[in-house]
Amino acid sequence: MSYTILIFLAIVSIVVTIHLLTKDRKLRKQFRREWESGIFSRLHEAPESIASYWKNKKNSVSSYDGVDLLTWHDLSMDQVFQKINYTQTSVGSEYLVNQLRDITLSLDHFEEDEQLYIALENNQELREEILLILSKLGKRDYTNSSSFFYDKSHKGLNNPNLFLILALLPVASIALLFFQLKWGLLCLFLSFIINSFMYYRHKNALEYGLHSVNYAACIINTGKKLASLQEAPISKYTNQLKTNMKPLKRILFLSNFVSIGNKGGGEFDVIFEYIRILFLIDFISYSKIIDTVTKHAESYREVWQVIGKLDAAVAVAFYRNTLTSYCTPNFTDSEELSFTNMAHPLLDEPVTNTSRLGKCTLITGSNASGKSTYSKAVAINAILAQTIHTVLADEWTMKPSFVATSMAVQDNVLEGDSYFIAEIKSLKRIIKLLEEGKPCLSVIDELLKGTNTVERIASSAAMMDWLSKSKGINITASHDIELTEMMKHSYENYHFTETFKDGDIHFDYKIRSGPSNSRNAIKLLEVLVYPEHITEQANRLAKDFMNEREWEVLMN
Numbered sequence: 001m002s003y004t005i006l007i008f009l010a011i012v013s014i015v016v017t018i019h020l021l022t023k024d025r026k027l028r029k030q031f032r033r034e035w036e037s038g039i040f041s042r043l044h045e046a047p048e049s050i051a052s053y054w055k056n057k058k059n060s061v062s063s064y065d066g067v068d069l070l071t072w073h074d075l076s077m078d079q080v081f082q083k084i085n086y087t088q089t090s091v092g093s094e095y096l097v098n099q100l101r102d103i104t105l106s107l108d109h110f111e112e113d114e115q116l117y118i119a120l121e122n123n124q125e126l127r128e129e130i131l132l133i134l135s136k137l138g139k140r141d142y143t144n145s146s147s148f149f150y151d152k153s154h155k156g157l158n159n160p161n162l163f164l165i166l167a168l169l170p171v172a173s174i175a176l177l178f179f180q181l182k183w184g185l186l187c188l189f190l191s192f193i194i195n196s197f198m199y200y201r202h203k204n205a206l207e208y209g210l211h212s213v214n215y216a217a218c219i220i221n222t223g224k225k226l227a228s229l230q231e232a233p234i235s236k237y238t239n240q241l242k243t244n245m246k247p248l249k250r251i252l253f254l255s256n257f258v259s260i261g262n263k264g265g266g267e268f269d270v271i272f273e274y275i276r277i278l279f280l281i282d283f284i285s286y287s288k289i290i291d292t293v294t295k296h297a298e299s300y301r302e303v304w305q306v307i308g309k310l311d312a313a314v315a316v317a318f319y320r321n322t323l324t325s326y327c328t329p330n331f332t333d334s335e336e337l338s339f340t341n342m343a344h345p346l347l348d349e350p351v352t353n354t355s356r357l358g359k360c361t362l363i364t365g366s367n368a369s370g371k372s373t374y375s376k377a378v379a380i381n382a383i384l385a386q387t388i389h390t391v392l393a394d395e396w397t398m399k400p401s402f403v404a405t406s407m408a409v410q411d412n413v414l415e416g417d418s419y420f421i422a423e424i425k426s427l428k429r430i431i432k433l434l435e436e437g438k439p440c441l442s443v444i445d446e447l448l449k450g451t452n453t454v455e456r457i458a459s460s461a462a463m464m465d466w467l468s469k470s471k472g473i474n475i476t477a478s479h480d481i482e483l484t485e486m487m488k489h490s491y492e493n494y495h496f497t498e499t500f501k502d503g504d505i506h507f508d509y510k511i512r513s514g515p516s517n518s519r520n521a522i523k524l525l526e527v528l529v530y531p532e533h534i535t536e537q538a539n540r541l542a543k544d545f546m547n548e549r550e551w552e553v554l555m556n
Contacts (some may be wrong), residue, residue: 024132027131027132027135028128028132031127031128031131031132032124032128034086034318035124035127035318035321038318038321038322040086040318042085042139043139045090045093045139045141046141046142047078048142049090049094049141049142049143049144050090050093050094050097051094051097052094052142052144052146052147053094053095053097053098053146053308054094054097054098054101054102056144056146056147056150056151057098057102057146057150059150060150065103065402065433065438066101066102066103066104066402067100067101067102067103067383067403068404068429070405070406070426070429071379071403071404071405072101073408074376074379074405074406074407074408075376075379075380075383075405075407076346076376077100077380077383079346080100080345080346080380080384081096081097081100083319083345083346084096084100084315084316084319084388085315086314086315086318086319087134087139087311087312087314087315088131088134088135088137088138088139088311088314089134089137089138089139089222089307089308089311090138090139090140090141090143090145090215091137091145091219091304091307091308091311092134092307092308092310092311092312092314092315093139094145094146094308095305095308095309095311095312096308096311096312096315099312099387099388100383100384100387100388101387102387103383103386103387103401103402103403105386105400105401105402105439106400107331107400110389113313113388113389114328114389115233116233116234116309116313117313117316117317117320117389118317119233119234120233120313120314120317121317121320121321123231123233126229126231126233126234127314127317129229130226130229130234130310130311130314131314133222133225133226134222134307134310134311134314136222136225137218137219137221137222137307138218140211140215142211143211143212143215143216144212145212145215145216145219145304146301146304147212148212148216148290148293148294148297148300149297149298149300149301149304152294152297154209154290154293154294160283160284160286160287160288163198163280163283163284164284166191166194166195166198166280167195167279167280167281167283167284169187169190169191169194169195170188170191170192170195170278170279171279172187173187173188173190173191174188191278192274192277192278195277195278195279195280196277196278198280198283199277199280199282199283202283203282209286209290210282210283210286213282213285213286213289213290214282216289216293216300217251217285217289219300219303219304219307220245220248220251220252220293220300220303221252222307223241223244223245223248223303223306223307224241224245224252226238226241226306226307226310227241227242227245234310237306237309237310240302240306241302241303241306243302244298244299244300244302244303245299245303246299247292247295247296247299248292248293248296248299248300248303250292251285251288251289251292251293316388316390319388319390320390323390323392325341325343325392325393325394326390326391326392326393327391327393327394327395327396328389328390328391329385329386329389329391329396329397329398330395330396330397330398331397331398331399331400332397332398332399333399334399335358335359335399335471335472335473336356336357336358336359336397336398336399336473337355337356337357337378337382337397337398337399337441337473338355338356338357338395338396338397338398339353339354339355339378339381339391339393339394339395339396339397340354340393340394340395340396341353341354341393341394341395342354342355342377342378342381342391342392342393342396343377343392343393344373344376344377344380344392345377345380345381345384345392346380347373350377350392351370351508351509351510352393353374353377353509353510353511355494355511357378357473357475357492358492359468359472359473359474360464360467360468360473360474360476360487360490360491360492361474361475361476361491361492361494362464362476362477362478362483362484362487362491362492362493362494362515363375363475363476363477363478363494363495363496363511364477364478364479364480364481364483364484364493364494364495364515364516365477365495365496365497365516365518366479366496366497366498366516366518366519366520366521367479367520367521367524368507368520368524369496369497369498369507369509369520370496370507370509370510370511371445371477371496372407372445372477373509374477374496374509374511375407375443375445375475375477376405376407376443377392378441378443378475379403379405379441379443381393381396382398382401382403382441383403385398386400386401386403398441399439399473400439401439401440401441401472401473402433402438402439402440402441403440403441403443404429404430404433404440404441404442404443405442405443405444405445406423406426406427406429406430406442406443406444406445407443407444407445408445409422409423409426409450418450419450420448420450420451422450423448423449423450424448427444427447427448427463430442430444431466433472434467434470434471434472435470437471438471438472439471439472440471440472440473441472441473441474441475442467442472442473442474442475443474443475443476444474444475444476444477445476445477446477446478446479447459447460447463447464447476447478447480448460448463449479456480457480457482457483457486460478460480460483461483461486461487464476464483464487464490464491465487465490468487468490468491476491481515481516484515484516485515493513493514493515494511494512494513494514495511495512495514495515495516495517496509496510496511496512496516497512497516497518498518498520500523504527505520505523505524505527519542522535522538522539522542525538
């Protein structure tokens with residue numbers, strides 16, 4: 001009978017091995033298809049989860065000047081992130097989010113990062129080997145795996161010895177099978193019942209902790225696998241892994257067990273789950289892993305960050321491969337921003353623009369002509385230039401700068417902020433950065449539009465004058481033509497325009513030098529077939545005001 005058990009176990013091992021080898025071949029084919037097509041699909045990741053590393057890092061420092069939440073939302077950076085996010089792990093997703101938000105102004109890492117991107121883009125075998133290892137770590141929401149090197153308050157179980165004793169029961173039962181099959185099966189069944197009860201009774205109390213610790217164990221196991229790669233382009237990173245894996249080696253045995261079936265979505269995950277319940281693997285490893293990881297938090301941090309960096313670097317290389325045109329940025333000490341054929345990263349068929357912008361730029365133009373899209377394209381590309389060194393343009397030169405915007409302002413009912421209050425709070429962020437003497441590219445769309453015309457124009461001119469005398473580059477888009485004359489000595493004027501043909505309006509979305517001399521609001525009312533009484537009277541009132549500089553009083 002013992003021979004029958006051994007034969008059964010051997011057959012199971014062979015089947016699992018063949019399955020894993022077949023799965024690896026399928027994954028490699030999938031990676032090649034994705035690389036060649038530029039198309040990939042991934043499970044949805046919770047925004048709060050993938051922002052956890054950035055939040056932990058931000059909360060650990062006294063001040064943070066990276067891309068703040070308002071700028072992130074103004075520029076739809078979640079969508080930009082999704083276009084780039086070819087990462088295979090939650091570590092990679094979190095690292096990439098932080099990378100896109102963490103503008104440091106330092107160029108020390110530029111050359112090193114660029115060499116890594118190029119190596120991963122050109123070396124298919126190395127890229128696929130890294131992808132294969134990372135894909136086995138996979139993604140899980142809300143692990144907050146970076147908290148182990150930011151928060152030292154994690155604690156193990158109160159009674160680890162009890163779980164160790166219970167875990168030995170099925171081991172003894174399996175040994176008994178070789179001598180007394182009937183009693184061995186009975187003991188194994190009773191062990192499973194007892195340990196299942198203990199597992200589910202204590203699992204809820206430690207649900208979050210188990211989830212996090214299990215993923216941390218998988219991270220350590222992934223670090224070991226990546227450290228075995230010998231290719232020269234990543235030798236610096238594999239050497240870092242080898243060095244920092246040494247104090248973590250004591251839990252590698254446990255991490256191998258904990259990582260089994262923990263990714264989710266595998267064919268044998270149900271079987272692995274029963275094994276984990278039977279031997280109480282999660283609880284046995286929980287305390288040991290927490291103690292080791294918190295004790296050697298810096299080593300764990302290094303392992304975590306190398307995995308994140310490699311995963312994010314593959315994603316950047318993949319993103320570049322999908323682009324028809326991109327460049328790496330040039331940097332200058334002058335307060336200027338120039339580019340050739342710049343495109344908006346989120347548009348499938350973008351209209352490109354070429355500009356050489358000085359310290360202060362005022363963009364005017366009619367509704368829907370392209371002012372906001374152009375301004376957002378500049379800001380997004382400025383972020384990409386300084387984070388992943390990838391710009392959607394043929395050429396790009398800028399001064400290293402933080403990026404802050406005030407564009408998609410909304411009122412806040414919960415906090416009792418009107419639109420205007422929300423707007424001036426948004427602008428105050430930019431003022432604070434500049435008051436601290438920090439170089440900043442500020443992009444403002446429709447200054448102070450939440451108040452009356454006289455105070456809006458007066459305050460806008462004063463704000464723009466202050467910006468022109470502060471450190472940094474400013475781009476302001478406005479409908480207020482009056483500002484083009486008031487600020488002509490400190491701001492360069494540019495504009496977008498439109499044409500009307502056969503009763504329809506057409507935009508070419510090309511920026512032009514000089515102030516705007518066109519308006520289209522009333523024309524758009526005509527295109528949408530508003531009553532003639534409205535459009536004719538609006539045209540007359542506007543014409544009279546331009547001639548007399550005074551509004552007519554309408555009579556009933």
